[in-house]
Amino acid sequence: MNLLSHIGKFSILIARAFSKPExxxxxxxxxxFEIDSLGIGSMGIIAIISFFMGAxxxxxxxxxxxxxxxxxxxxxxxxxxxxxLEFAPTIIALILAGKVGSNIASEIGxxxxxxxxxxxxxxxxxxxxxxxxxxxxxxxxxxxFLVIISMFIGxxxxxxxxxxxxxxxxxxxxxGLEYDFKIFGVYYAIVKTIFxxxxxxxxxxxxxxxxxxxxxxxxxxxxxxVVTSSIVILLVNYVLTQLLLI
Amino acid sequence: MIKLExxxxxxxxxxxxSDIGITxxxxxxxxxxxxxxxGKSVLTKCTVxxxxxxxxxxxxxxxxxxxxxxKSRQEIxxxxxxxxQGNALFDSLTxxxxxxxxxxxxxxxKSDEILERVNFCLExxxxxxxxxxxxxxxxxxxQKRVALARAISMKPKYLFCDEPNSGLDPQTSIVIDQLISxxxxxxxxxxxxxxxxxxxxxxxxxxVIFIHKGRKWWEGNSDSIxxxxxxxxxxxxxxxxxxxxxxDKK
Numbered sequence: 001m002n003l004l005s006h007i008g009k010f011s012i013l014i015a016r017a018f019s020k021p022e023x024x025x026x027x028x029x030x031x032x033f034e035i036d037s038l039g040i041g042s043m044g045i046i047a048i049i050s051f052f053m054g055a056x057x058x059x060x061x062x063x064x065x066x067x068x069x070x071x072x073x074x075x076x077x078x079x080x081x082x083x084x085l086e087f088a089p090t091i092i093a094l095i096l097a098g099k100v101g102s103n104i105a106s107e108i109g110x111x112x113x114x115x116x117x118x119x120x121x122x123x124x125x126x127x128x129x130x131x132x133x134x135x136x137x138x139x140x141x142x143x144x145f146l147v148i149i150s151m152f153i154g155x156x157x158x159x160x161x162x163x164x165x166x167x168x169x170x171x172x173x174x175x176g177l178e179y180d181f182k183i184f185g186v187y188y189a190i191v192k193t194i195f196x197x198x199x200x201x202x203x204x205x206x207x208x209x210x211x212x213x214x215x216x217x218x219x220x221x222x223x224x225x226v227v228t229s230s231i232v233i234l235l236v237n238y239v240l241t242q243l244l245l246i
Numbered sequence: 247m248i249k250l251e252x253x254x255x256x257x258x259x260x261x262x263x264s265d266i267g268i269t270x271x272x273x274x275x276x277x278x279x280x281x282x283x284x285g286k287s288v289l290t291k292c293t294v295x296x297x298x299x300x301x302x303x304x305x306x307x308x309x310x311x312x313x314x315x316x317k318s319r320q321e322i323x324x325x326x327x328x329x330x331q332g333n334a335l336f337d338s339l340t341x342x343x344x345x346x347x348x349x350x351x352x353x354x355x356k357s358d359e360i361l362e363r364v365n366f367c368l369e370x371x372x373x374x375x376x377x378x379x380x381x382x383x384x385x386x387x388x389q390k391r392v393a394l395a396r397a398i399s400m401k402p403k404y405l406f407c408d409e410p411n412s413g414l415d416p417q418t419s420i421v422i423d424q425l426i427s428x429x430x431x432x433x434x435x436x437x438x439x440x441x442x443x444x445x446x447x448x449x450x451x452x453x454v455i456f457i458h459k460g461r462k463w464w465e466g467n468s469d470s471i472x473x474x475x476x477x478x479x480x481x482x483x484x485x486x487x488x489x490x491x492x493x494d495k496k
Binding site: 022025026110114115116118119121122123126 | 321323337
């Protein structure tokens, strides 16, 4: 199937998904479930990855500063900028594309091959809206919080390494974290995160929804969903960076 | 009553259904029989709108379903109950939640009224004490009954059953057949059953339609099917040695 055909089918599905939910009470219940499943359920892996990202950036930056003209607080500054501008929003999005994306594609794909989606349609329910809208909405709401938490944990990871190894003093590290701080960086990260949240829920939903066949097809849909979402995240990351930072 | 007029459908150039016209009667169990790949399931999916036919019309009473937009179709679908071959129960919901699902989505009933209706439907299909279990925790026969309870929870005007006996033992099959037949009369529904189980045909076939090579090949009832001169139908019916012996005895 060519790219244009995919884009067309994807657009039609998302338009159906964004129609008004049949019952707001049910939608709210689904939304809370998805916030818990997609967001809170990803906290552990996000915390671990963010901590070690901050720790590694601290060690790498410190070990690459040879010149006496470069102040030591550059380490804290670099950790902050890297975490806020790129690592927290983009790397976390890529991790979630794997974890959440495969989960969504296989869940919806299994519902398709076991006729559960047909059952929804026969009941007169807009299956796209019922299944996909709560996932997209949940991710768009919760992911910015996850990314902000990731930023803090990453910087805390750097602090603990600085304190534990002494490669940079904690006061210089903290000074670097505060140095020339511009809130725009956080806004930029949140804007990116909202786009990424849409991508990591909508694309896997699309692959899951149009699964044809049996369990093998569900596995294939899950793989395609993760690969496609990751590529689209990187492309959108480039476009948004170009638009927002230059 | 559901009426099909000149329904045709092809996939990738291969003709699956050709010019099929059928009237399914209200208050009766209308059975569609035919060999695997004859087009029975595609015909059913065309009837409920899961597949759009290439040509032809589908009428639900006087409403032309095929001419409606998706919103109007959804309204008609609230009058349809469907029992899927694989049951299509929602894995993440309990038995009780599965049966109450259509009621929660389409009615403004209070939760105690919904629960009352759910319990009534589960009792109607002779299933009690499983409300809080998940579909994976009950047997295939019980799952089929839950699916039937869910299908009738909205008091549908039309009931579709796709291979309701597949994967069931003969005794459970008879129970499911009897339930479908009784419920059809009770609610005065138009019931369409896709099957190749000849037991079902003989037990509950008020009207029987034989599909062969994508065409309506024969129409009659469970009495006339045994005396048919139609070769393809005879080959299908008497493929079972039990059926052969039954006729020989008679």
